[in-house]
Amino acid sequence: MTTQTTPQTLRLAIIVGSVRGGRFGPVVARWVAAQAQGHGGFDIDVIDLAEEDLPLELPAESPLAAGESYPRPPEMAQLTERLAAADAFLIVTPEYNHSYPASLKAAIDWHFLQWQAKPVAFVSYGGMSGGRHAVLHLENVLIELHAVPVRTGLSFPMYWQNFGEDGQPTDPMSFEFAKAMFAQLAWWGDALRTARDRVPYVA
Template sequence: MNPTTDDSAFFPAPAPKEPAPLKVAVIVGSNREGRFGPVVADWLLGRFRGRDDLDVEVVDTADAGLPTALSYSPSPEVAAELAKVTPKLAAADAFVVLTPEYNHSFPASLKALIDWHFEEWRAKPVGFVSYGGVSGGLRAVEQLRQVFAELHAVTVRDTVSFHNAGAFFDDEGRHKDPAAPDAAAKVMLDQLVWWASALRAAKAVRPYGS
């Protein structure tokens, strides 16, 4: 009788497959004329550079053109606008919402984008970057947490906020003292990755709501 041999010495197990990068939709919430949002958005996109675990795409409400009047039967014009953004939201594993604060709340353009969709948000994590005056947009973020909870999304705890934002960026859009916001962005994105990875894996085993 031949002795039992261990084939693993000759045929080592294949290396574990690296998970695909997480798709993150960065939503620019303001469509206001003269908005400061693109400055903060460019800064935020810089924080994604060098992260192989994240694949980012921008969804700008200024380009969406969605009306605030909702409809179960949108016109061809509205359907065409939805076709620009809905596939991006559906494909995303996670979101980062960039919002200013208008009158202690968030912009109507952002609410319209949110309300025109439902399934696209479900069982996905949402991070926040806010900017404004003294409050840094934090009141807008707290209201958005309630909105996304109703849509079955998970909001991450840590945020990035810019108080009196205009004073902290130079004419080239560079933050004058980036250490603190860079660190805050890393914490927020790391939390987003944890939740997005966990939820993606869970949904692969059991679809949400089943």
């Protein structure tokens, strides 16, 4: 007889990547957070990078060499703690010039251990491509940092036409894709947390 155990609730950090004026990101993030809440397996922390101090000038020492002693500005301490506490990430990103915002790159580059051996899903929005160029670039960067991008994500091409005034996507399949994405994120989140608890990850 096989005994099945119920996974513990995962700490999910939803990162709002855009900081520009008039941004649409918070609308997408609110909808995504509601879908994550409906999944039932996540404790959700929405991290809006527009509310964070993210200097573009990095210290001379790399975070890989310095580990936890990496010299971050004191005002970044709470962001670092929130990233470290997460079991999984979901990044909400627009596409700027076929890539993702500088705010996201700064948040990523200021950290290293916080991303390791944790799954990352993506919800993108933009013009014809729906932000997929941004996601492809993010996947390459986060793999370098030993994070684990999941296969299923969401993209919203021509987002201004595909969200209603109520902040909901007009395509009902968006809700089904969100369910599939969160199912994968929960599976990987639980598997990787179990592995990290059993054996410390070595980069």
